[in-house]
Amino acid sequence: MNLMAIHIKDIISNFISSKNKSTEIYNKINKALKEILDEETQKYITIDGVKEREVFFLAESSLALYNFNLVKKELLERIRESLTQIEKIKISVK
Numbered sequence: 001m002n003l004m005a006i007h008i009k010d011i012i013s014n015f016i017s018s019k020n021k022s023t024e025i026y027n028k029i030n031k032a033l034k035e036i037l038d039e040e041t042q043k044y045i046t047i048d049g050v051k052e053r054e055v056f057f058l059a060e061s062s063l064a065l066y067n068f069n070l071v072k073k074e075l076l077e078r079i080r081e082s083l084t085q086i087e088k089i090k091i092s093v094k
Helices: 005-037 062-070 074-083
Strands: 045-051 054-059 088-093
Touching: 005 045, 005 074, 054 062, 062 074, 062 088, 074 088
Parallel strands: 054 088
Antiparallel strands: 045 054
16 A cells, blocks of 8 residues: 555544544433433533533523523533543533
């Protein structure tokens, strides 16, 4: 294999590896959400992103935001059980 082909193969391999890790992180966060939030509130909360040590959520309504904030501390603790690097969670209204 020539050098360029090896380089492209490495780039693709790194991308797939990083994508799998991202999916795993999102799945762990979603699992915690489902365990902590009631079913109705879950419909209006989405993960907006994960950056370094923070998870960002979006609420589609102020009521969902309120309900989320009631369990925010418990949710962070649950997320940290499987993702110890997470230090904060933030939420905003869409």
